Amino acid sequence: MRVFKFGGASVKDANAVKNVVKVLKEVGYENTLLVVSAMGKTTNAMEDIINAYFNDKKEIPSKVAEMVDYHLDIVSELFPNAQHAIYKEIKVLIDEINGFLVWNKSPNYNFVYDQIVGYGELISTTIISAYFKEIGIANNWLDVRNFIKTDSNYRDTTVDWERTQKNVTTIDKKVLNITQGFLGSDDNNFTTTLGREGSDYSAAILAYCLNADSVTIWKDVPGVLNADPRYFKETQLLNNISYREAIELAFYGASVIHPKTLQPLQRKEIPLHVKSFVNPTGKGTTVGKGVGIEPKVPCFIVKKNQVLMKLSSLDFSFIVEDSISELFKLFHQHKIKVDLIQNSAISFSVCVDNKFGGLDALLQQLKSKFKVAHHENVSLYTIRHFNTKALESLQNGHELLLEQRGTETVQLVVK
Numbered sequence: 001m002r003v004f005k006f007g008g009a010s011v012k013d014a015n016a017v018k019n020v021v022k023v024l025k026e027v028g029y030e031n032t033l034l035v036v037s038a039m040g041k042t043t044n045a046m047e048d049i050i051n052a053y054f055n056d057k058k059e060i061p062s063k064v065a066e067m068v069d070y071h072l073d074i075v076s077e078l079f080p081n082a083q084h085a086i087y088k089e090i091k092v093l094i095d096e097i098n099g100f101l102v103w104n105k106s107p108n109y110n111f112v113y114d115q116i117v118g119y120g121e122l123i124s125t126t127i128i129s130a131y132f133k134e135i136g137i138a139n140n141w142l143d144v145r146n147f148i149k150t151d152s153n154y155r156d157t158t159v160d161w162e163r164t165q166k167n168v169t170t171i172d173k174k175v176l177n178i179t180q181g182f183l184g185s186d187d188n189n190f191t192t193t194l195g196r197e198g199s200d201y202s203a204a205i206l207a208y209c210l211n212a213d214s215v216t217i218w219k220d221v222p223g224v225l226n227a228d229p230r231y232f233k234e235t236q237l238l239n240n241i242s243y244r245e246a247i248e249l250a251f252y253g254a255s256v257i258h259p260k261t262l263q264p265l266q267r268k269e270i271p272l273h274v275k276s277f278v279n280p281t282g283k284g285t286t287v288g289k290g291v292g293i294e295p296k297v298p299c300f301i302v303k304k305n306q307v308l309m310k311l312s313s314l315d316f317s318f319i320v321e322d323s324i325s326e327l328f329k330l331f332h333q334h335k336i337k338v339d340l341i342q343n344s345a346i347s348f349s350v351c352v353d354n355k356f357g358g359l360d361a362l363l364q365q366l367k368s369k370f371k372v373a374h375h376e377n378v379s380l381y382t383i384r385h386f387n388t389k390a391l392e393s394l395q396n397g398h399e400l401l402l403e404q405r406g407t408e409t410v411q412l413v414v415k
Helices: 014-027 042-055 057-078 086-103 109-117 119-134 161-168 199-210 243-252 262-268 321-333 359-367 388-395
Strands: 002-006 032-036 177-180 183-185 191-193 214-219 240-242 272-276 285-288 299-313 337-343 347-353 370-384 400-405 409-414
Touching (some): 042 119, 057 119, 109 191, 199 262, 243 409, 299 359, 321 337, 359 370
8 A cells, every 4th residue: 555645736736737637547446544734834824723713813804714625616616516525525614713713711822732633634634635526536545633643732633553553554455545635533533633734744753554555745836956945056866775874864854855754764664755747757766775865865854934042151151961851841831842942051052942932931041040142043054974075055145143064964053
């Protein structure tokens, strides 16, 4: 059995949905499980609804209407018959969203986020499953929340592998199945999410539990490139990457592969293919058992909107194990992800990601114990397999705030 993952860009409009059909007809879809993301920028639209719920409830109807209209435009192109059952199915899902926003009493942002944001995936897969049936492609629509079970750490859950394995073994491998990425559910059957870009991870979880032959992530790029073409002019396709190398790249922030995706695949040596939905017969990139990376070229990774903090002891005492342990407890408490650390005898520099918004509260606590200087909106560049030319290309024109290098990897924090 194969697992295919289609992201938001691959189903962003009616033509994109039709192209998914084209891809499947070219590469086959027997014994296949499709993991599909929300359409286009729907996750952002869902986040707008959530923010309106907490900040200005008068905005909720218009935000919901924008999201609904976007999907109905796609549906009207795919289903010319205005009486098609898909319209009722979507209405049921929209009614569930509005109903939750009325009856919910929880002030927990992360809980509310998970209950709302996942409707993007539920709507997209409902539309795609119905369209496939409309054109004669039989399939089973699966609610992934019935299969992937997690804890209740909303927005960044941990998978309960034993229960998930038991649930997934009930999936019929002999047919085309369509399900959602990004989602799971907890013991109370509330929706949970696996973190942004977690659909790749969903595909890996399901592949692991199904003992799949392979996972293919369909992207709008020809495969894994040595740099993000949005930020770098010259890029090169990587033909083959070992699991170890891919995990390194993912750890440093390579956006093509979710950091958690590779671990379950490596355990069972399930190959991961990254291919283009524009050119489905192209070679793409294969991640699997092997040595290193081919071709061996510098790989550039950038993380924008980072925060660089430099902490110094107030009394010039050493920053030692106890101090560092306390710092990391605070980072964990405020959900601050640490991307780079560097320390000397009396100072500690750290580059962090403030994606959960805990920075201000963290700084207040830190300033009671340390002298704190921080820079917001900095960029963290990582170069794997760096050389002099690669280093010079980044250092020119940037104000360097911090540099750290090893034998294979260099990291630069710049303004």
